[in-house]
Amino acid sequence: MADPIITLTTDFGSSVHLVGSMKGVILNINPAARIVDINHNVTPFDILDGALSIANACRYFPPRTIHLVIVDPGVGTQRRPLLVSGEKHYFIAPDNGVLSMVFEKESCTVRHITSDHYFLNPVSPTFHGRDIFAPTAAWLAKAFQTEAFGDEITDYVRFTMPKAKPSGQAVKGVVLRVDAFGNLMTNLTEEDVPAAAVSSGTIKLTVNGKQIQKFVRTFGSGAPGEPVALFGSAGFLEIAVNRGNAARTLVVNRGAEVTLDLS
Amino acid sequence: MADPIITLTTDFGSSVHLVGSMKGVILNINPAARIVDINHNVTPFDILDGALSIANACRYFPPRTIHLVIVDPGVGTQRRPLLVSGEKHYFIAPDNGVLSMVFEKESCTVRHITSDHYFLNPVSPTFHGRDIFAPTAAWLAKAFQTEAFGDEITDYVRFTMPKAKPSGQAVKGVVLRVDAFGNLMTNLTEEDVPAAAVSSGTIKLTVNGKQIQKFVRTFGSGAPGEPVALFGSAGFLEIAVNRGNAARTLVVNRGAEVTLDLS
Amino acid sequence: MADPIITLTTDFGSSVHLVGSMKGVILNINPAARIVDINHNVTPFDILDGALSIANACRYFPPRTIHLVIVDPGVGTQRRPLLVSGEKHYFIAPDNGVLSMVFEKESCTVRHITSDHYFLNPVSPTFHGRDIFAPTAAWLAKAFQTEAFGDEITDYVRFTMPKAKPSGQAVKGVVLRVDAFGNLMTNLTEEDVPAAAVSSGTIKLTVNGKQIQKFVRTFGSGAPGEPVALFGSAGFLEIAVNRGNAARTLVVNRGAEVTLDLS
Numbered sequence: 001m002a003d004p005i006i007t008l009t010t011d012f013g014s015s016v017h018l019v020g021s022m023k024g025v026i027l028n029i030n031p032a033a034r035i036v037d038i039n040h041n042v043t044p045f046d047i048l049d050g051a052l053s054i055a056n057a058c059r060y061f062p063p064r065t066i067h068l069v070i071v072d073p074g075v076g077t078q079r080r081p082l083l084v085s086g087e088k089h090y091f092i093a094p095d096n097g098v099l100s101m102v103f104e105k106e107s108c109t110v111r112h113i114t115s116d117h118y119f120l121n122p123v124s125p126t127f128h129g130r131d132i133f134a135p136t137a138a139w140l141a142k143a144f145q146t147e148a149f150g151d152e153i154t155d156y157v158r159f160t161m162p163k164a165k166p167s168g169q170a171v172k173g174v175v176l177r178v179d180a181f182g183n184l185m186t187n188l189t190e191e192d193v194p195a196a197a198v199s200s201g202t203i204k205l206t207v208n209g210k211q212i213q214k215f216v217r218t219f220g221s222g223a224p225g226e227p228v229a230l231f232g233s234a235g236f237l238e239i240a241v242n243r244g245n246a247a248r249t250l251v252v253n254r255g256a257e258v259t260l261d262l263s
Numbered sequence: 264m265a266d267p268i269i270t271l272t273t274d275f276g277s278s279v280h281l282v283g284s285m286k287g288v289i290l291n292i293n294p295a296a297r298i299v300d301i302n303h304n305v306t307p308f309d310i311l312d313g314a315l316s317i318a319n320a321c322r323y324f325p326p327r328t329i330h331l332v333i334v335d336p337g338v339g340t341q342r343r344p345l346l347v348s349g350e351k352h353y354f355i356a357p358d359n360g361v362l363s364m365v366f367e368k369e370s371c372t373v374r375h376i377t378s379d380h381y382f383l384n385p386v387s388p389t390f391h392g393r394d395i396f397a398p399t400a401a402w403l404a405k406a407f408q409t410e411a412f413g414d415e416i417t418d419y420v421r422f423t424m425p426k427a428k429p430s431g432q433a434v435k436g437v438v439l440r441v442d443a444f445g446n447l448m449t450n451l452t453e454e455d456v457p458a459a460a461v462s463s464g465t466i467k468l469t470v471n472g473k474q475i476q477k478f479v480r481t482f483g484s485g486a487p488g489e490p491v492a493l494f495g496s497a498g499f500l501e502i503a504v505n506r507g508n509a510a511r512t513l514v515v516n517r518g519a520e521v522t523l524d525l526s
Numbered sequence: 527m528a529d530p531i532i533t534l535t536t537d538f539g540s541s542v543h544l545v546g547s548m549k550g551v552i553l554n555i556n557p558a559a560r561i562v563d564i565n566h567n568v569t570p571f572d573i574l575d576g577a578l579s580i581a582n583a584c585r586y587f588p589p590r591t592i593h594l595v596i597v598d599p600g601v602g603t604q605r606r607p608l609l610v611s612g613e614k615h616y617f618i619a620p621d622n623g624v625l626s627m628v629f630e631k632e633s634c635t636v637r638h639i640t641s642d643h644y645f646l647n648p649v650s651p652t653f654h655g656r657d658i659f660a661p662t663a664a665w666l667a668k669a670f671q672t673e674a675f676g677d678e679i680t681d682y683v684r685f686t687m688p689k690a691k692p693s694g695q696a697v698k699g700v701v702l703r704v705d706a707f708g709n710l711m712t713n714l715t716e717e718d719v720p721a722a723a724v725s726s727g728t729i730k731l732t733v734n735g736k737q738i739q740k741f742v743r744t745f746g747s748g749a750p751g752e753p754v755a756l757f758g759s760a761g762f763l764e765i766a767v768n769r770g771n772a773a774r775t776l777v778v779n780r781g782a783e784v785t786l787d788l789s
Contacts, residue, residue, distance in 0.1 A: 002557035021320045023299050037546070044443060059550075062550075065553075126495055179544075242599070276707075279565060281759075
């Protein structure tokens with residue numbers, strides 16, 4: 001059997017040693033573990049942003065991968081630590097909804113992690129990533145006996161992803177995320193966009209009072225400086241500028257309203 | 264025996280290939296090495312910041328881990344390259360004090376690395392991380408024969424961490440570091456904070472003319488927008504804002520003076 | 527034989543899960559692969575910056591390393607995916623010139639990747655890194671049979687690196703890159719700089735109307751605040767400030783003209 005894989009998704013940023021400490025804990029318990037960074041720059045405290053990161057990346061990993069997801073503004077409070085067995089993977093995360101998009105996509109068994117003999121001792125009330133979540137992942141990767149870590153629960157936290165909504169002759173959505181290129185990822189999906197727009201290459205999209213009229217297939221298709229709409233690799237409608245930055249060109253950030261005119 | 268682990272802590276930032284070059288050098292010499300990034304965003308040239316990173320993260324790694332610490336404003340000058348054997352780990356770093364907090368915590372044997380047949384040839388005067396430190400780590404990870412790399416020395420550089428100081432009815436400290444959440448880590452420790460503050464949940468802390476009055480256990484305990492004090496996972500008193508950014512709320516940066524009123 | 531190494535160089539930035547998805551794809555196809563990050567903060571769309579990153583880092587890796595280089599503004603358009611066999615390494619990248627500096631340095635065989643049974647299915651028109659390049663690397667790392675991936679071509683894209691040019695009694699060059707320390711890497715090489723400047727420690731360099739007069743060997747040699755010139759570890763002339771930031775001190779960015787007076 002191949003060495004077990006443990007992935008890390010956090011909002012710890014890249015300028016502190018916190019992620020390094022977690023890696024040390026994992027390797028100290030389970031030297032065979034292979035640690036893979038997914039994203040340490042989730043927007044601080046932003047559970048939706050963390051949910052998007054893990055839900056989009058996790059499906060590409062091999063079966064039995066263990067995904068650690070530490071976006072945890074409630075660390076040290078009553079919120080529970082969870083161990084989730086999905087259809088192919090395991091997830092370890094705080095019980096705050098950060099796995100909501102995983103729950104939407106696959107059937108899961110959820111356990112409340114209570115077996116504290118696996119934890120570091122003492123447990124810091126401010127760093128469960130290091131003292132509870134990392135050791136649980138490292139021990140799980142030895143024998144994959146999920147039942148050893150705690151009992152099943154069903155009342156875990158999950159939120160519904162913000163969906164685009166019809167509004168008269170239009171659909172109203174929102175910008176979920178801005179990537180490193182300045183592309184605006186909206187929550188509009190292929191179901192929201194008329195087939196005629198896709199086939200004709202024209203769309204009526206408005207964000208921050210500006211019109212996007214061209215629908216294309218690739219980031220390289222628009223004229224320089226021209227904002228275009230296209231379906232991104234996560235399945236959502238995105239607004240982009242060829243070799244430019246749509247967020248800056250349109251002066252738009254995360255949370256901005258997007259209107260798709262269907263008339 | 265498990266494959267040897269080599270960790271990297273540098274101030275090279277994340278937008279250059281320099282760290283990549285070091286990884287290549289290590290794997291070329293020792294293909295079995297497992298490389299783990301701790302932090303590449305140490306504040307440039309900041310030896311104290313590097314010292315904090317490695318001293319806080321190193322202890323969680325397995326025995327025999329080799330920690331490379333390259334914060335090296337004096338690269339190419341007379342400062343010596345060091346190989347340090349601590350109680351459980353090895354450290355390879357320039358002789359500029361970046362290991363001071365390690366020296367404080369454990370008993371160490373320190374060698375001046377002089378065996379230049381292990382170095383890349385030629386050695387660039389501007390990149391010893393690649394040409395001296397990385398190859399030394401890779402060769403050390405083969406047989407852990409520290410005496411092969413140079414003679415023991417005792418006159419290595421070490422500085423004393425800036426400690427909080429009594430001042431009348433108060434203790435004066437300093438903000439050592441600001442993390443990705445905007446939390447302010449001070450140099451005040453559990454010894455500096457009266458037990459009454461901890462048990463009552465009230466404290467009299469001043470930074471940049473602003474008062475912090477609430478002492479809590481977790482980042483999630485304060486009211487939104489309210490700055491609170493708590494002990495962080497590295498054992499220092501921190502100032503935080505629940506789901507907010509204390510550095511921005513208080514307009515405070517690294518180096519700011521902190522006063523704890525004991526009256 | 528040691529486990530195969532696959533390196534990653536992209537302009538995806540560090541705040542998205544895109545790199546994580548590529549790692550998952552690689553490990554799912556080839557669990558033995560060892561993935562090494564070189565640089566994910568190539569300036570977005572900047573093929574020259576990507577070319578500099580990979581050409582400077584690749585040579586330090588062991589023979590048979592596979593280098594994935596995804597700076598790909600034309601993703602989904604007619605530009606071809608390439609598999610390049612260099613003298614010691616393999617390179618997988620879009621056909622847009624990002625391997626130009628590799629082509630300059632070594633003799634290469636270049637193939638157009640067409641064997642789409644290795645690709646993920648379906649292929650997103652916006653993320654070939656995940657759906658074409660990563661799977662090709664993972665499959666290549668199994669048996670290194672380059673001919674299985676497509677036919678040889680010779681009309682691949684390559685550009686000539688911008689070279690410094692003589693201009694009367696001077697040589698005119700350009701700032702190619704600014705690193706995390708604010709050091710300015712120019713395209714002037716050892717051949718452009720008179721031996722007398724190197725031996726005397728004096729040089730006549732102008733950038734943004736400011737004079738640099740001191741030539742040194744190490745970053746630690748200049749007086750505090752004083753801009754100096756030196757040869758960096760990639761073989762280019764750099765402008766630096768000892769424990770300072772030359773880009774900020776001189777108010778200079780990438781692309782700025784540099785004049786070396788030879789009179």
